Amino acid sequence: MGEAAKGETKITDQGLDGGVGRLDESRIREVINTVLKNETGARLKTYVETCIHCGLCSEACHYYLSNDKDPAFSPVGKVKRTLWEMLKRKGKVTPAFIREAAVVAHTECNLCKRCAQYCPFGIDIAYLMSVVRRIVHRLGCTPLYIQDTANSHSVHMNQMWVKGDEWPDTLQWQEEEAQAEIPALRIPLEKEGADIMYSVIAPEPKFQAQLIYQAAVIMDVAGVNWTMPASMGWDNSDMAMFTGDNELMGRLKRTHFETAARLKVKKIIMGECGHAFRSVYDTGNRWLGWRVPPFQIVHAIEFYYDLIKSGRIKIKTKYPHAVTLHDPCNVSRGAGLHDKARFVAKAVAAEFVEMEPNREHNYCCAAGGGAINCGPPYKMKRLQGNKVKAEQLFAAKTRGAGVLIAPCHNCHSGLHDILHHYGIGLDIKFLGDIIYEVMEKPA
Amino acid sequence: MHTAYDMLTGPCAWTAFILFFGGCLYRLIKMLWLVWKKERFIFSYMSLRYSLRSLVHWMVPFMAVNWRRQPVLTIATFAFHLCLILTPLFVSAHIILWEEAWQFSWWMLPDGLADAMTMVVIVCAGYFFIRRLVSPEVRYVTGPSDWIILSIVAAPFISGFLAYHQWFAYRFFTMFHIFSGEVMLVAIPFTRLSHMIISPFTRAYMGSEFGKIRHARDW
Incomplete structure (x- = not known):
């Protein structure tokens, strides 16, 4: 079984504990091997057989950076704690291992894909974590809160x-x-x-x-x-x-x-x-x-x-605060919208303070990828797992930023928690909040 | 002794080269077959332009953000791989062997330079060895296979270096050099040393996804 991260305490989660309670090893083996055989192909095989275990992905990950560089939190470390073991043991793992794999894949990785930008081979570790989530889903061992959300989707x-x-x-x-x-x-x-x-x-x-x-x-x-x-x-x-x-x-x-x-x-x-x-x-x-x-x-x-570029929305008076911008993974690293976001932020606000790192290299909020949806049991883990974000935000504040723009719901909620937990003292807004406030409206 | 030498430079060498080239071809065909069979969508996302964009950024030292963050590792990595590939291809002793066997030759490195390049490989291999031992994030994911493949790669260079200088046990190190070189060739397609042939494809795929869909840099 993969080594757990240092100092981790077991968090009670009815979804995981109840799910694991229903499992036996033959069922686990059957599901793991079925998913690996029927639902994965060249990507999984090539990634696992090509990874040279160099550890260069580590510094991409906010969980690794925030947990005192504990290697168990490095992207490749998380693959070791989950998929490598499943593959090595040909699916013969215990229910306790599956519980741990679910915790790793759901609450220690936001699928932000920053590590893909740091791996010299371009190995997609977020995809490998998605495979782990697929396996634990098929085993009925998903954290309760996010499963409840999925149930709502279904109904x-x-x-x-x-x-x-x-x-x-x-x-x-x-x-x-x-x-x-x-x-x-x-x-x-x-x-x-x-x-x-x-x-x-x-x-x-x-x-x-x-x-x-x-x-x-x-x-x-x-x-x-x-x-x-x-x-x-x-x-x-x-x-x-x-x-x-x-x-x-x-x-x-x-x-x-x-x-x-x-x-x-x-x-x-x-x-x-x-x-x-x-x-x-x-x-x-x-x-x-x-x-x-x-x-x-x-x-x-x-x-x-x-709308702003074409003049269909006009700015009446610029927002009178210095703003900084958090680039959400899914629209920056996921769609390259970071420069358009900057254009909008600069168009509406009196002053713009850049965050470092930024654009597609920005740190994840640690709320995305379903992590915040795993609910209150994991809130402290999520906040402690993104100390590096707090430091990044604080640095932007020391350079004059007063308001943080987070144009993504998950980021917004996650950063809201970080701002409060670490006492950073930035206000947080959506772009739409500011546009609504500063745009010309009919009298 | 001569019989063993003849074995190593005759049937064993043939076997090693056949397994190396055949194995590489097999791995590539197998990978593409698997993509075709199970993840055919990958072909529709591949882009030559963005594949090359990504490969160039990662194959030029310090062009990727992560290379810039790790200057010592970057220098070691590039020096190691460059010398690892060029030295055996262009060292005079190898070229003389080609010439004796098949009557053809090509450009050769001056012996002094080839010797220095061999030392670069050995020193860098030592660096990787120490890094695996002392760097927690590397040690955490290091298993027996990592030590084995590092040894497989270092062995022909250490033995070649010792054989060239003829300091001691010349005959043994010459034989061991040939043997370990053959082991390395065979190991490339069948171990994680296959990153030599496979990694350009994983890089190209990620480069294509980032270029075509994500409109973002993957370096």
């Missing part, structure tokens, strides 16, 4: 148990709120033939409804021909992608794409969410057999960039 096609009537009701509520500011504003539902379908993740209607209000104001002022679906398919999030439930990921993305097709829109614009973008732009489409997504997928960063 309601959204990640927050938002029921069918609650969705349009929330939109109408936000429409009415916004009409107090712009009387003619509408949130167009089910408008067939609109240019744009705007999709969000379920936490927006669930507890951040003001983001929908702000988006509606931006759309209205910019004169965008947009719509939102009233049916399932409005939620673009995807925790199934992170639990290894690929079949459910496929259902979710099919529903999302088919909703856009039903509404006959030209493109899908997404709110400020990174993992959802990864799912719609890069992962879910592949599972469904699309080399690239069947619709043009536009992340909010790119959308705001286009």
Whole structure:
């Protein structure tokens, strides 16, 4: 069994403890070997047989850097603690090993792929961790909170148990709120033939409804021909992608794409969410057999960039604070939107302070990849596992930054926790928050 | 002694070269077959432009961020691999052997330079050995196979160095040099030394994904 990281205490998790309790070694062997044989191919084999164990991926990883360079947290160290053992023992591992593998793959790796940029061979360790998540999913041994989210996806096609009537009701509520500011504003539902379908993740209607209000104001002022679906398919999030439930990921993305097709829109614009973008732009489409997504997928960063660049949104007075920008993995390392994000940040704020490292080399927030969705049991581990982020943020603050922009929901929540835990004293905003605040609106 | 020498430079050498070239071809075909059979999508993401972009950034010293972060390792890595490949191809003693066997020859390194390059390989191998011992993140993932493949690579250079200088046990080290060289050739396709032939493909695939889909740098 792979050595555990130093000083790790066992965290109680009903999903893992209950799941492991139902396992025996023959079932484990059968599942591991079935997944390895039927669901993996050249990538896994080549990566494992090519890795020269040089350890050069280590310094890419925020968990490694934040845990006093404990080698168990290095990317290759995590492969050693999981897949190497499974392969070496041909699947003959214990239920306790599977529990540990689930903890490593779900709560010690954010699938951020920074290590792929540091490996001289370009070995995709995030992919190897996804294989581990797939195995523990097939064994019914996934952390409880994120599995609950996947269950919500399965039942309601959204990640927050938002029921069918609650969705349009929330939109109408936000429409009415916004009409107090712009009387003619509408949130167009089910408008067939609109240019744009705007999709969000379920936490927006669930507890951040003001983001929908702000988006509606931006759309209205910019004169965008947009719509939102009233049916399932409005939620673009995807925790199934992170639990290894690929079949459910496929259902979710099919529903999302088919909703856009039903509404006959030209493109899908997404709110400020990174993992959802990864799912719609890069992962879910592949599972469904699309080399690239069947619709043009536009992340909010790119959308705001286009609106400001083309003058459809004008800035009335610049945001009077120095801002720094966190580049989310899924839209920076995942889609190269970092320079557009900078353009927007500089266009709306009075002063811009660069974070180091930045762009596609930025440190992960440690919340993404489903880690924050593994819930409160792992919160302290997540915060202690990203001390390096706290140091990076603090350095930006010492250079004058007062506000941190995080254009991704997971990053936003994760960084919010880091700012509070380490007492950094930066305010945190979405790009949309600032744009809404500083844009010209009808009097 | 002569019989053993004839064996090593005759049938054994043939076997080693056949297994090396055949093995490399086998590994490449097997990898591509596996991609074709199970992950055919990979072909549709491959891009020559972005593959080369990535390979160039990683094959030029200090061009990748991680190379710049580790200057000593970078120098050792590039010096080691360059000398490891060039020395056996161009050292005069090898070329004389080709000439005797097949009557053809090519450009050869001055002996002094070849000797220095051999020393570079040995010193760098020593550096990798020590790094595996003392660097916690490397030691953590080091197993018996890592020591074995490092030994397989270092052995022909150490023995070649000793044989060339004829300090002691010349005959033994000459024979051991030939034998260990043959072992290394055979080991390349069938151990993790296969990174010599496979790693350009993993790099190219990651380069393509980063270039075409992720629009980001992978170095």
